[in-house]
Structure formats: C-alpha cells, structure tokens
Amino acid sequence: MKEDTLRKLRILAESAKYDVSCSSSGTVRRNAKGGVGNTVGGVGICHSFAEDGRCISLLKVMLTNYCIYDCAYCVNRRSNDIPRATLSVSELVELTLEFYKRNYIEGLFLSSGVVRNPDYTMERLVRVAKDLRTVCRFNGYIHLKSIPGASRELVNEAGLYADRMSVNIEIPDETSLKFLAPEKDHESVYRPMRYIQQGALESAEERKKHRHAPRFVPAGQSTQMIVGAAGESDRDILSLSSALYARPTMRRVYYSGYVAVNTYDPRLPVLKQPPLVRENRLYQADWLMRFYQFRVEEIVDAAHPDLDLEIDPKLAWALRHPEQFPVDVNRADYEQILRVPGIGVKSARMIVCSRRFGRLTGYDLKKMGCVMKRAQYFITCGELEAKGVNELHPEGVRALLTQPGGRRKQPDGQLSFVFKEETV
C-alpha cells in the first residue's frame, strides 16, 4: 500500500507544483482540546524550501490529475500523455495528519483536475477538508481550490472548513484565455470568486451579532496569473491585480512565469527559460501597490506599458519623477519617505520614530537598513550633500546604478594606486 501511495504522491505533487501559492498566513487559530494543530497567523511558517527557491509550507497536492479540460498552458491537460493517479479521501487525510505531526507541513493545499463535472470534483475536495476538520479535529491550515463552475452550495460548504480559497484567473485577457482554453471563460472564474466574497462578507456580518458564528475563509482568497503564455502586457496584468485588490476579500495575486510544459502546442510561445526577471518585477510592483501606497497608473501607464527589467519599478518611478526629490528624511511625511528607492516599510517606520529624538545622519540610515547605494541620490539629511538625482539627471543615476560590478568600482575623483599583486 505504501509503495502505491509513494507513486501517487510523486505524480500528484508534480502535477500540483505549477500552482504558486503556498502561504499559510492570514488566520490565527489556537488548538482545541482533543484536536491537533494550530495556525499562527503573521506571515505563516515555511517548513522547508525546495531547490528552486520556493518555500514549502503546505502539502501541495492534487486529489487527481485526470482532467476533462484541455487548456494549452496546463501540464495536466487531457491530451498530455503523463502518468495519472487519484488519491482516495482517506489516504490524503492520513498523509496530511502524519506529515503534520512530524512538523513537515503547516497544512494542506488541495487542488484537483476536473473529473466528470465541476460539482463532482468540488464535492470530493470538500470531503477531504470536512473529514480533516470534523473527524480528525485538525486545526492546521487548509487552502482549497474552488473548481470553476462549481455550485454555490458547495463553495459555501467549503468555506466553512478552509482557511483560504482560490480560483485561478491564469490568463488576464479573456480572448487569449478562450484561445488557449476553449472550454473556459472569465465568468466561470469570477463566479466562484463572488461566491467566496459573499460568503465571507455574510459571515463577518453574522459574527458581529453572534460571536461564535462560524468563520468563512478567514484568510480570504487568492488567485494566480500566468505570465508570458499569452501576449499580455504588464499593464494588463497589474491593472487587473489592482482591480482585484479593491475587492474586499482578495488578499494575494500570484504571478507565475510560464514554464514551457507543452512545447508542442503551436499556440504557445517558445521559451528557453521561464520569464523569471519579469515575474520578479511584477511581484515588486505588486508589493508597491499593497504596502507602498502606489497606484497602478503610477507604476505602468500607456507610455510605459511594461516594467523595466533592468531596474526595479520603484526606482523606475523615481527616475521618471525627479521633481519629487530630494526627500528630507528629517522632515518629510512617512508617505514621501516610503517612496524613496532603497528605503522599505521597516526602515521608513524606523526613520519616522527615531527622528523625534534627534537629527538623523546618513550613517544612522545605513544602520537602520536603508540601501544607501540607491537611496543616496534621492534624500537629504542635513549633511554635506552628495549629488542627487536632479544634479546627475535621471539618466546619470540610472547608468550609475546599472553598471556591471558597480560594487567594486572606486568612487570618481578618488586617488587610487594600483599595486601589482605578487604571488609567492
């Protein structure tokens, strides 16, 4: 039996790994008497890190990788000749608990290929979550995929057991989606998203009246977009993300650089490497929208529909708006300091707290964790000023910050002697 489980786990983990989300954040739940597990909240706990650098927090697995759909970008599409497997509900429940008790994982991330019809598949996902919660009294994290096209009743039931639910948009542009996945449309994605949102809002309303009313997806919902499989621009992607974040329960949008899994399909681009730099820039832009009070139009606009791959989006914005700088760190508002390249949320807060005690110097900023290599061109702190972005011009700063091996370079105007190294 174990040999067979091993084979199934390998197949189903390999099928599930292209889903990016793995976070265990957003819920705080203590263990109950007779139960197993808790959820710590905060940023969650990553128990391990795979060799591709991604964290392993949850047991990310599919219930089955059989699928009736034939989406061009998906490794599990019907027409692919790959090994297929199905885990039984009890097998998966046992596996989750045994892994959890050994502190391998924080909980379960469960997804599935669509078999027979969406409702049949969704029902099986819900059964796993229900068994874990009610029979095994599992209080760890559960992330459930909502199957596009599943009925409202099933989504509502799933929400009672899951901490987070997600439906993947995958392709931000609907015509491209229909081209690559003829059996899907955006409506089939947005409908379950609305169900989740309505369920969560109703539950929040209910809990105002009764403190013990059940929680409904307390960690909200997330979604994912594939980057580089269709011809969408970064502006399309980020505008959609921004619209999604405006919805009450949307917590995270993930970006997944397209890994060429189905190279034979002529509808897909031929990529040697997944677009990793672009994916990274999109995440940086995402962070700017969520934590740095940037609006999407400030990051990408009609003139700059794509993010600069060479420099990060915050620096790119700063170089487009030299009139906003220099920022005086000893006087400026928190919001302004937050916009300085090289200063993050943590250092900006420290600056605002510390300057009440005395004037801050460049040395202090460095010690607080500001990246002075970038920040130096955009701030003043009452010291002998170095040349800023307005004196050097944006192009000059850009050149200074993008030159290869910049760390080793001697500052201009410094006397330097060249000694030949003698080898003994």
Place this chain on the structure above:
Amino acid sequence: MGEEWFFLYDRTWEGLLTAVFDAYVRRQFPVALIGEADTPPLFAEIHRVVADEEKAGRVERALRGKLSGAALACLSGCLYAESPALDLPLFRYVCKALEAKGSIETNYADPDVRAVTDTYRKVLRERLRMMQFVRFQKTADSTYFSMIAPDYDVLPLIVPHFADRFSEECWLIFDRRRRYGFYYAGHRAVRVTFESDAGIFRLPDGRLCDAMCDAGEQAYQELWRTYFKAICIRERLNPRKHRKDLPVRYWKYLTEKQPKRSGEG
C-alpha cells in the same frame, strides 16, 4: 581618579536588573560586564552582582513605567542570544531608559537601542527557524522526537508553540549543543537533561535507528523526501536562494536532506 569597575553577573534578566540597581546604589558604573565563565581582567576592580529578586523587582517596576511591554520583552528576550558583546549595551539601555523623560525604545539612532533591537530580531528569527525546521520522528512508544542545534538558546521560546500545536501527543525536543531538552506529555512540558553517557548523545545526527522507530516512520520519511523532490520545478533551479532560505548548517537534522536508509537494523 576612580578605579575602573567590572561587574560580574550571571547573565540572567534578574542579574542584569540587580546590576543596574547596584550601580545606582554604589554610584559606580561599570566599564564592562562579564559572566561567570569569562576571564577576569587583571587591573580592575570586580563587583560580584548577586541576583536579588527584590532589587530586580524595583528596577523592573521602574522600567515598566518607562517602556512598553514589547520593549521589555525585547530586552529580556535578548538574553537568549547568549552574546557577551551585548552585556554592556543592555546595561546602558536600561540606565538610559530609567533616566529619560519619555520612552527611548524607538530611538533607533541610539547605538545601544539598535544593538538590542537588532539582537532581539535575530533571536526571533532563530525562534522562527526552529518552528520551521524541527522534524519529529515517531518512536516505537509513540513519542515524537526531534534533535536541534540552534544558534541561540531559543528552545524555551518554541515550547509553548509546540505545546499548543501537539497538545495530545508526547514529544521531546532536544538541544544537542546545550545538552538539554523539553519533554511534553499530558499538558505540561518539563525541562530534561541526560547523563553524559546516555544513548541520546550517540545519535550522530539525531536520526533514530529502525529498531527505535515506529513501524511506519521510515515509510513516512521516504514519502516526505519524495514529495520534497517532486515539488521542485527543475526549470527554475535556484541553489543560491535555496541555501539562503535553508542554510546548510540546519541540513543535518532535516529529514528531507537525509539520504534514503538502505535496509539496516
């Protein structure tokens, strides 16, 4: 011309606060603090601080009026770092806090505040790492056993987390470097130590042999290793980030980084 004074204390929270109390009573402020195990200086006077509950309590009450609970937790939490370099910054932080009008805890430009805050952040990071990287093995008598060797003495800080999470199980987490552990069974965790010739010290990397393990243990370890390999996307290999997030010094005790056992025992 006053002499230079060294304070010798036991590196506990109580000891530290007593040292502060003594300094104010004696009107002598030390140039350095040392622990019991440190080499005493040749040409300096040494004052031996005897940790005293009442003296420490008075200082702590005064501190409570000056600092937030979070800042106090930060100060006392720093002691888990067991860092001799932090003795003096901690001492000065307490003195400055007592003398200041308002709270100094957010003055990150102050080198002592910064040293203490940064160290506490490191302690918390190590605590998180232990919450991440503890790997239990189920033994034949259904106790879950794990061996760790954290950089800082954070084991007491993670015990409440595991006591809540696995409240129905028996477990033992053992810090090999500091040679003590916590054993949890039936709603209470107790600190345990072993004789120096105990079998626990003969486990080279904390791995139990087959005879000591639960029947299903090796199978689950193999399942976990398989999962660990399968979840990696080979087109995206990133060994540098892998080593950054999962430093090599922790690999020794990680199940997924152990080679498969070939039928022994």
